[in-house]
Amino acid sequence: MRLQGVIRYHRARDTEEALSLLAGYEGAGHMVAGGIDVARFPRTDIEGLIDVTACVPSGVEMSEQGALHIGAASTLTELIESDPVRRYGGGILPEVLQDFSAPPLRNMATLGGAIVSAHPWADVPTLLVALGARLQWTDGTEHGAPLEEVYGGPFRNTFQRAVLTGVKLPPFLGGFAFCKLRRSAADVAMLNAVCGIGLEGGRVQWARVALGATPARGQRLAWLEESLVGESVREELWQEAGREVSGKLDMGSDRRASAQWRRSAAGPLVARTLAHAAQRAGQ
Amino acid sequence: MKIQFELNGTTHYVDIDAGESLLNLVRRLGALSARSGCEVGDCGSCTVLLDGRPVRGCITFAAKAQGRVVTTVEGLGTMDDLHPLQQAFLDTGAVQCGYCTPGMILVAYELLTKEEDPTAEQIRDALAGNLCRCTGYRKIVDAVQLAARRKAEGLWR
Numbered sequence: 001m002r003l004q005g006v007i008r009y010h011r012a013r014d015t016e017e018a019l020s021l022l023a024g025y026e027g028a029g030h031m032v033a034g035g036i037d038v039a040r041f042p043r044t045d046i047e048g049l050i051d052v053t054a055c056v057p058s059g060v061e062m063s064e065q066g067a068l069h070i071g072a073a074s075t076l077t078e079l080i081e082s083d084p085v086r087r088y089g090g091g092i093l094p095e096v097l098q099d100f101s102a103p104p105l106r107n108m109a110t111l112g113g114a115i116v117s118a119h120p121w122a123d124v125p126t127l128l129v130a131l132g133a134r135l136q137w138t139d140g141t142e143h144g145a146p147l148e149e150v151y152g153g154p155f156r157n158t159f160q161r162a163v164l165t166g167v168k169l170p171p172f173l174g175g176f177a178f179c180k181l182r183r184s185a186a187d188v189a190m191l192n193a194v195c196g197i198g199l200e201g202g203r204v205q206w207a208r209v210a211l212g213a214t215p216a217r218g219q220r221l222a223w224l225e226e227s228l229v230g231e232s233v234r235e236e237l238w239q240e241a242g243r244e245v246s247g248k249l250d251m252g253s254d255r256r257a258s259a260q261w262r263r264s265a266a267g268p269l270v271a272r273t274l275a276h277a278a279q280r281a282g283q
Numbered sequence: 284m285k286i287q288f289e290l291n292g293t294t295h296y297v298d299i300d301a302g303e304s305l306l307n308l309v310r311r312l313g314a315l316s317a318r319s320g321c322e323v324g325d326c327g328s329c330t331v332l333l334d335g336r337p338v339r340g341c342i343t344f345a346a347k348a349q350g351r352v353v354t355t356v357e358g359l360g361t362m363d364d365l366h367p368l369q370q371a372f373l374d375t376g377a378v379q380c381g382y383c384t385p386g387m388i389l390v391a392y393e394l395l396t397k398e399e400d401p402t403a404e405q406i407r408d409a410l411a412g413n414l415c416r417c418t419g420y421r422k423i424v425d426a427v428q429l430a431a432r433r434k435a436e437g438l439w440r
Contacts, residue, residue: 003301003302003344004302005302006300006301006302007301008284008301009284009301009302009344009346011346011349032344035342035343035344035347036324036339036342036343039304039324039341039342039343039344040323040324040342048301049301049302049344049346051344051346051347077336101324101412102327102411102412102413103337103390103408103409103411103412104324104327104330104336104337104338104339104390104412105324105339105342105412107333107336107337107338108338108339108342108343108347185411186325186411186412
């Protein structure tokens with residue numbers, strides 16, 4: 001592999017330098033951390049690569065309340081092997097991240113890269129949206145916003161002029177589960193879902209439902225979450241939630257699956273994921 | 284641009300292209316065990332160790348090697364003095380055409396530095412991204428388990 005057209009590879013010492021270098025390329029610069037995404041999906045319009053690995057934090061901190069603060073340059077392997085990450089949310093992060101390709105790619109891929117790449121079929125955006133992740137970034141000024149809002153806005157424009165520095169995840173007491181439909185074990189999702197359930201006295205205290213690869217990027221189903229809160233836990237509740245999803249959600253077709261297939265599969269997928277999350281919450 | 288890095292115990296100070304891959308670089312320097320396969324990071328034939336961790340050489344920028352240690356199979360054993368892991372692959376018939384074998388061995392090498400006695404499932408998980416079109420995978424799993432036993436017996440350098 002030789003990325004055609006690339007003239008310079010810079011190692012930015014700090015985010016200020018990274019932003020300055022990026023601005024100098026007037027649209028022909030590209031920030032990399034692990035760099036595998038731009039190598040796998042090469043573009044011909046890149047002249048300068050700006051490596052931000054040295055100036056973006058990596059590592060994980062867990063607060064006393066159980067919130068996580070993850071440096072955006074953390075590799076997926078570092079996260080999978082991190083004790084705080086394993087303890088968080090019943091281990092939902094390692095469960096999803098271990099499904100990201102093979103170990104050699106996880107050794108290079110960073111959480112920040114997975115967020116900024118934001119492939120619609122990817123599992124990480126669905127996971128982080130379900131968890132209510134909040135991003136931190138700088139474009140010379142420090143910014144912070146929920147991932148869901150960032151994805152809902154012109155986020156590609158945002159990160160063409162900014163460096164993602166960190167991800168905050170709120171504490172949860174409950175269970176999470178992840179399910180994915182695909183053609184083969186190594187394939188990307190035709191649909192993916194991450195659900196979380198908190199229980200109190202046999203009733204749903206809180207719920208998180210995110211569905212991705214629809215074929216749009218993962219998004220939270222807030223209307224469904226609200227409808228579940230306060231309900232007594234029973235198998236029929238999850239089945240009904242699944243029927244709501246199949247009936248209400250717009251699905252699209254792409255080369256992986258038709259809209260019709262997605263409509264019929266999304267309901268059972270969400271029902272199964274909710275049931276699994278509730279089972280974990282009750283343990 | 285110039286980078287300095289260690290390849291199989293030798294320090295190199297070399298010119299690289301900004302968009303060059305690590306696979307291209309190590310092959311230029313004579314480490315031909317790392318091979319070009321799919322060129323998109325899926326098949327694993329280009330695997331090298333970067334600071335002891337397996338990475339896909341074909342989709343890792345050569346610039347990433349700056350100041351780091353890169354290992355290929357040439358750094359483990361020689362034709363006259365095979366590494367016990369290489370020997371285990373031969374002894375179990377886990378090699379046919381051999382194109383994928385260096386990648387398999389490097390991934391297995393890293394696994395055995397972390398896990399003394401890996402289960403077949405752990406081995407399959409570790410090798411999930413390394414494709415072999417000749418042997419099937421059973422003998423490869425057998426080879427890694429044999430190497431683990433030999434390591435436990437002290438037959439590992």
